[in-house]
Amino acid sequence: MRAKDNVLTIRKTIPSILSLFVKKRYHIEFFYVDEIYDAKKSQPMKRWVLLLPGAGCSWAKKSGGCSMCGFNCRLSQINRGKRFSSTKLLKIFKLGKILIEGKKPSNLTIYNGGSFLNDGEIPRDVQEKICKEVSESPYLDSLFVESRPEFVSEEKIKSLNFLLGAKSLKVGMGLECVTDYYRDYYVHKGFSRYRFREAVNILKQNNVTVLVYVFLKPIHLGERESISEAIRTVEYAFSIGADEVALESAFIQEGTVMKELYSQGEFEPPWLWSIIEVIKQVHHLGPVYIGGFEDEPPPIDVPHNCPKCSSRIRKIFQEYNRTLNVSLLKRRYCECLPIWEKKLFSEESV
Numbered sequence: 001m002r003a004k005d006n007v008l009t010i011r012k013t014i015p016s017i018l019s020l021f022v023k024k025r026y027h028i029e030f031f032y033v034d035e036i037y038d039a040k041k042s043q044p045m046k047r048w049v050l051l052l053p054g055a056g057c058s059w060a061k062k063s064g065g066c067s068m069c070g071f072n073c074r075l076s077q078i079n080r081g082k083r084f085s086s087t088k089l090l091k092i093f094k095l096g097k098i099l100i101e102g103k104k105p106s107n108l109t110i111y112n113g114g115s116f117l118n119d120g121e122i123p124r125d126v127q128e129k130i131c132k133e134v135s136e137s138p139y140l141d142s143l144f145v146e147s148r149p150e151f152v153s154e155e156k157i158k159s160l161n162f163l164l165g166a167k168s169l170k171v172g173m174g175l176e177c178v179t180d181y182y183r184d185y186y187v188h189k190g191f192s193r194y195r196f197r198e199a200v201n202i203l204k205q206n207n208v209t210v211l212v213y214v215f216l217k218p219i220h221l222g223e224r225e226s227i228s229e230a231i232r233t234v235e236y237a238f239s240i241g242a243d244e245v246a247l248e249s250a251f252i253q254e255g256t257v258m259k260e261l262y263s264q265g266e267f268e269p270p271w272l273w274s275i276i277e278v279i280k281q282v283h284h285l286g287p288v289y290i291g292g293f294e295d296e297p298p299p300i301d302v303p304h305n306c307p308k309c310s311s312r313i314r315k316i317f318q319e320y321n322r323t324l325n326v327s328l329l330k331r332r333y334c335e336c337l338p339i340w341e342k343k344l345f346s347e348e349s350v
């Protein structure tokens with residue numbers, strides 16, 4: 001979902017502060033402005049995406065993290081697990097703010113490679129100051145952050161909401177799989193469905209928009225079963241009150257269990273046809289976005305079809321995310337389509 005043209009690269013323009021967490025020749029995009037569909041207003045909106053180097057995902061540190069997630073590796077590359085002071089984090093925020101000023105985005109999206117709502121990853125005073133900044137901004141009208149459910153508390157949400165004033169808050173949480181066994185053992189997510197639902201309830205009771213991440217193709221699942229599981233998970237997410245869903249598809253990053261299986265020929269990212277199949281079957285339930293395939297560290301392999309149609313379909317996904325117009329995803333024939341169909345048909349049931 002990233003817009004390359006609005007990306008600033010560190011070496012060119014940013015002096016001292018970013019060199020604090022980026023090695024000299026490390027090329028990183030720390031913010032960009034792009035357009036995505038605003039499901040609430042039913043129109044595209046400009047969003048400012050800020051990558052804030054928090055102390056890193058506490059779950060990844062404690063447990064090794066989720067089987068597909070490169071947060072651990074990303075941490076060691078970018079800030080070596082160091083915790084940045086509040087002052088430095090706020091400087092990064094302010095620098096980004098100055099540089100996007102002319103674009104007047106209506107949404108601020110923060111990715112911190114973990115849970116923004118965890119005081120141990122993003123200090124509480126930084127969370128609060130950012131909310132205050134959004135509330136005072138003449139153009140920003142909403143803030144999006146990500147969190148694991150255990151950091152969603154009534155007290156925290158009420159206080160951030162208070163600071164945001166008239167501006168709205170959206171929180172993204174990864175449920176990934178509705179089936180407990182898959183979520184526990186294949187994704188290694190480390191929380192119960194009950195805990196997740198409780199967090200959704202707290203958010204909904206406080207008028208926070210809830211985005212749920214659903215994962216397409218955990219390790220050990222075949223193409224067909226992963227499609228069914230993703231469909232069931234999207235249905236469940238909307239049934240417990242999700243306002244929006246993002247379908248995140250498996251891609252391969254260094255330092256993950258998924259990468260080990262991939263190297264042994266035991267795992268492949270999903271086909272793009274599978275992504276289309278899921279969206280086709282769930283789009284009537286509510287807004288469902290297609291997650292991007294770019295991340296830090298850069299993926300080794302991403303979802304694909306054949307070389308003839310893959311890049312065309314990925315471009316269509318970008319346009320789909322900007323408009324949520326599902327007719328864009330109508331299948332156009334490619335010679336790899338029957339190969340995909342045959343694969344689904346030939347897989348054994350789980």
Ligand SMILES: [Zn+2]
Binds near residue numbers: 305307308309335337
């Ligand atoms: Zn093809």
